[in-house]
Amino acid sequence: MKSIRRCQHIIxxxxxxxxxxxxxxxxxxxxxxxxxxxNSDHHELGYVYDRNGDVLFDGTGENxxxxxxxxxVGNLIGDDKxxxxxxxxxxNIEKLNNYSFTGGLISNGGHASIFTTIDHEANRAVYNxxxxxxxxxxxxxxxTGEILVSTSLxxxxxxxxYDAIETFESGTLISKTLYGTVPGSTQKVSTVISAxxxxxxxxxxxxxxxxxxxxxxxxxxxxxxxxRYGHGLQNIQQAVENSCNxxxxxxxxxxxxxxxxxxxxxxKLGYAVNEEExxxxxxxxxxxxxxxxxxxxxxxxxxQWGCIGQGETLxxxxxxxxxxxxxATGTGRMTMPHLIDHCVDVNGNVKDSAKIEYSxxxxxxxxxxxxxxxxxxxGANHYTYxxxxxxxxxxSGTAQVDDGANENSLLVGFVxxxxxxxxxxxxxxxxxxxxxxxEQITQILLDNLRKDFTM
Amino acid sequence: MYxxxxxxVFSCIFVLLAHSAMLANAFFYGNYSDIKDLIILGGxxxxxxxxxxxxxxxxxxISYAVDxxxxxxxxxxxxxxxxxxxxHLDIKHYVTCIAALVSCKxxxxxxxxxxxxxxxxxxxxxxxxxxxxxxxxxxxxRSMWIKIGSFSVQPSEFIKPLFVLACxxxxxxxxxxxxxxxxxxxxxxxxxxxxxxxxxxxxxWCRDLGSLPTFVGIYCCGFLLRICYPKxxxxxxxxxxxxxxxxxxxxxxxxxxxxxxxxxxxxxxWNDKNGDGYQQSRALIGIANGGWFGVGxxxxxxxxxxxxxxxxxxxxxxxEWGLLYGLMMVCVILIMVAVPLINPPRSYYHxxxxxxxxxxxxxxxxxxxxxxxxxxxxxxxxxxxxSAGGSSMxxxxxxxxxxxxxxxxxxxxxxxxxxQKEVPAWRWSE
Numbered sequence: 001m002k003s004i005r006r007c008q009h010i011i012x013x014x015x016x017x018x019x020x021x022x023x024x025x026x027x028x029x030x031x032x033x034x035x036x037x038x039n040s041d042h043h044e045l046g047y048v049y050d051r052n053g054d055v056l057f058d059g060t061g062e063n064x065x066x067x068x069x070x071x072x073v074g075n076l077i078g079d080d081k082x083x084x085x086x087x088x089x090x091x092n093i094e095k096l097n098n099y100s101f102t103g104g105l106i107s108n109g110g111h112a113s114i115f116t117t118i119d120h121e122a123n124r125a126v127y128n129x130x131x132x133x134x135x136x137x138x139x140x141x142x143x144t145g146e147i148l149v150s151t152s153l154x155x156x157x158x159x160x161x162y163d164a165i166e167t168f169e170s171g172t173l174i175s176k177t178l179y180g181t182v183p184g185s186t187q188k189v190s191t192v193i194s195a196x197x198x199x200x201x202x203x204x205x206x207x208x209x210x211x212x213x214x215x216x217x218x219x220x221x222x223x224x225x226x227x228r229y230g231h232g233l234q235n236i237q238q239a240v241e242n243s244c245n246x247x248x249x250x251x252x253x254x255x256x257x258x259x260x261x262x263x264x265x266x267x268k269l270g271y272a273v274n275e276e277e278x279x280x281x282x283x284x285x286x287x288x289x290x291x292x293x294x295x296x297x298x299x300x301x302x303x304q305w306g307c308i309g310q311g312e313t314l315x316x317x318x319x320x321x322x323x324x325x326x327x328a329t330g331t332g333r334m335t336m337p338h339l340i341d342h343c344v345d346v347n348g349n350v351k352d353s354a355k356i357e358y359s360x361x362x363x364x365x366x367x368x369x370x371x372x373x374x375x376x377x378x379g380a381n382h383y384t385y386x387x388x389x390x391x392x393x394x395x396s397g398t399a400q401v402d403d404g405a406n407e408n409s410l411l412v413g414f415v416x417x418x419x420x421x422x423x424x425x426x427x428x429x430x431x432x433x434x435x436x437x438x439e440q441i442t443q444i445l446l447d448n449l450r451k452d453f454t455m
Numbered sequence: 456m457y458x459x460x461x462x463x464v465f466s467c468i469f470v471l472l473a474h475s476a477m478l479a480n481a482f483f484y485g486n487y488s489d490i491k492d493l494i495i496l497g498g499x500x501x502x503x504x505x506x507x508x509x510x511x512x513x514x515x516x517i518s519y520a521v522d523x524x525x526x527x528x529x530x531x532x533x534x535x536x537x538x539x540x541x542x543h544l545d546i547k548h549y550v551t552c553i554a555a556l557v558s559c560k561x562x563x564x565x566x567x568x569x570x571x572x573x574x575x576x577x578x579x580x581x582x583x584x585x586x587x588x589x590x591x592x593x594x595x596x597r598s599m600w601i602k603i604g605s606f607s608v609q610p611s612e613f614i615k616p617l618f619v620l621a622c623x624x625x626x627x628x629x630x631x632x633x634x635x636x637x638x639x640x641x642x643x644x645x646x647x648x649x650x651x652x653x654x655x656x657x658x659x660w661c662r663d664l665g666s667l668p669t670f671v672g673i674y675c676c677g678f679l680l681r682i683c684y685p686k687x688x689x690x691x692x693x694x695x696x697x698x699x700x701x702x703x704x705x706x707x708x709x710x711x712x713x714x715x716x717x718x719x720x721x722x723x724x725w726n727d728k729n730g731d732g733y734q735q736s737r738a739l740i741g742i743a744n745g746g747w748f749g750v751g752x753x754x755x756x757x758x759x760x761x762x763x764x765x766x767x768x769x770x771x772x773x774x775e776w777g778l779l780y781g782l783m784m785v786c787v788i789l790i791m792v793a794v795p796l797i798n799p800p801r802s803y804y805h806x807x808x809x810x811x812x813x814x815x816x817x818x819x820x821x822x823x824x825x826x827x828x829x830x831x832x833x834x835x836x837x838x839x840x841x842s843a844g845g846s847s848m849x850x851x852x853x854x855x856x857x858x859x860x861x862x863x864x865x866x867x868x869x870x871x872x873x874x875q876k877e878v879p880a881w882r883w884s885e
Contacts, residue, residue, distance in 0.1 A: 007806035008796050011813045018817045025828055036743035104746045
């Protein structure tokens with residue numbers, strides 16, 4: 001009888017193993033059914049809304065909207081057509097699908113929707129301000145991480161479809177805020193942070209370097225200054241305000257700035273240093289290019305040029321903006337941005353509510369406060385009139401692109417006001433052809449966002 | 456005759472109600488253009504139910520539970536298969552189900568007297584060899600299928616019950632050990648191991664690696680029971696040794712698996728959903744589309760996908776009838792193979808046979824369901840009684856007959872056995 005019982009034990013074991021497998025399968029299907037359905041040819045999508053309930057994407061396709069109604073968010077919010085793969089809709093399409101395993105696809109009456117943090121009105125105002133110019137703007141609340149404005153030009157009205165895709169200008173189908181661009185002198189913020197981390201405030205402020213309009217580095221190559229008459233002897237504050245290239249070239253060559261420590265400081269900031277492959281971080285599933293640069297030798301021209309913001313250095317406007325949050329809060333930790341405030345499932349239940357998240361410590365509190373003071377002084381001395389009504393800390397930059405044929409204008413900064421905590425990055429392409437400046441865009445941006453904080 | 460008329464009547468009513476409920480589902484939610492199709496299907500199902508209820512009365516058995524479960528699952532299968540893509544009686548599947556019922560009773564009659572089987576166990580080894588030779592001679596190049604007119608037969612399926620019987624009939628010879636050099640060996644074990652190796656190599660050669668785990672599963676159960684036979688408890692040392700051997704076997708199989716198998720092991724079905732992952736991705740989408748309650752009999756999409764009625768049949772059923780029906784179907788098969796737990800076999804031989812049948816059925820179900828749902832690599836193995844396929848159906852029926860035989864065995868010795876009392880004939884002759 002014992003022998004027969006042994007057979008029964010084996011049968012039990014086989015059946016139990018199979019039942020465990022079936023349980024795993026049922027759980028897997030339950031969890032992933034929505035994903036499976038998104039791979040089918042039949043969807044029932046819901047809506048994407050802005051922070052005030054304005055529609056940014058209509059998955060039903062049943063409603064009429066004014067022409068170009070979605071154009072300011074076209075390449076950020078995207079659609080389900082598959083032409084744009086790095087947008088909010090394409091990366092979160094499961095959350096928009098009016099499907100549940102119990103109820104199946106619901107063509108009418110499903111509540112699946114995404115509520116974003118975007119202020120469509122402000123976004124549209126900034127978009128319109130560009131006129132015929134190209135570029136991008138991103139701004140967020142550096143205390144909560146809510147992205148309030150994110151627009152990129154040229155853009156697309158997704159309701160018009162892609163029949164004329166051959167005629168689209170370059171960059172239409174991507175949000176430039178997410179991709180690396182030459183940062184110009186806004187890069188000097190990172191270099192100053194690195195210098196503060198390496199030698200401390202006192203030692204850095206004790207350094208002074210002379211600018212005669214150009215500087216021949218220790219390799220014998222020439223670094224030009226935008227002021228060909230030179231800035232004379234300057235300290236770090238003056239060099240930042242003057243955006244003086246020779247000063248920064250000499251700072252990189254300085255014995256108190258060993259390259260390995262500069263590399264470490266850059267890596268802590270999130271740069272991919274001397275790496276061949278481009279890497280990404282995510283904002284609600286949307287991929288954002290990580291900053292990258294090449295630093296090989298302190299006396300090397302390209303290394304110095306990279307620390308000044310030219311050469312092989314690339315940073316996305318979003319990352320430039322995020323660093324401003326670490327400075328503005330004085331903590332040395334970035335507030336991580338998010339686009340999705342919350343989602344609603346097919347049955348109308350709220351889920352995936354956003355939480356405030358912070359990065360690891362990028363630099364010390366002392367460095368953050370010193371950098372904040374440098375940028376605020378720069379703002380007070382040079383931007384009081386062009387950006388009026390706000391106490392801003394800013395750093396401008398001019399980036400040479402297309403092998404020096406064109407120049408882009410950048411402005412990164414923050415509003416030093418706990419009741420209006422905005423960090424931003426503005427990029428205008430081919431600034432020499434432009435009738436609008438980054439300061440004017442900033443003014444429009446801040447004026448339009450003000451209402452979100454006074455209501 | 457049936458011992459308990461009340462149980463018999465209630466079992467009949469239960470089966471009829473279950474099938475009626477399915478037909479009602481097809482009536483209210485099914486995709487049919489003419490009600491006649493549904494009436495024909497219903498009539499065929501009920502007729503088969505009633506004929507089988509009457510037929511089992513002519514077989515003397517201790518328990519009829521497996522019979523009722525068998526007719527339940529077979530007619531469920533007829534309804535499922537007849538509704539794929541639209542309601543109409545699938546005559547081919549219906550006929551194979553009848554063949555399975557006949558085969559079941561044949562299996563019962565052949566296997567109920569283990570002493571007879573012991574006497575003629577060499578037939579199983581010879582039978583397996585004949586089947587393999589038939590495949591080599593009559594099947595296409597490195598194929599498992601023999602075509603006879605418009606029919607295709609898969610002789611390798613018929614190896615399964617013979618292999619289960621070979622595993623079971625040799626169990627008692629474990630006491631007959633022989634010393635070769637310093638090692639005690641049992642000739643039976645060597646013979647069975649050699650047969651397993653030959654079958655595995657043959658499957659490999661025929662590129663039918665999907666059935667390999669089924670044979671390995673049967674052998675493992677048989678081997679486990681035979682190495683522990685003389686002792687009441689499992690031998691821990693032997694178990695560990697067997698596990699190590701199995702792991703080595705898996706590692707070697709993985710290392711030398713053909714390219715197409717390696718590809719299946721690593722395929723990302725969602726990145727290759729129009730290539731190697733086509734069937735699996737569509738199967739999973741089908742299950743998701745069906746949800747708990749299905750889109751309705753005949754209203755699914757999966758009937759447009761190759762092998763919808765065999766390799767991905769679980770998903771096709773889930774899409775049209777819902778995951779609940781799919782799980783119920785699996786439960787019926789599981790209860791069938793779990794009957795030896797409630798009604799223990801009467802001998803160790805029959806217990807070993809039950810274990811082999813259970814291993815074969817569960818491994819096949821696991822390979823089909825988990826494979827089509829991308830939990831494990833996809834194989835072309837069928838679900839017993841549910842997937843379309845004559846060979847599979849007949850063999851599954853025969854194996855269920857073996858299971859019924861385990862519940863209602865006969866212990867009559869043959870006349871020749873009685874004469875040779877000194878040396879039992881059921882031992883391996885030297």
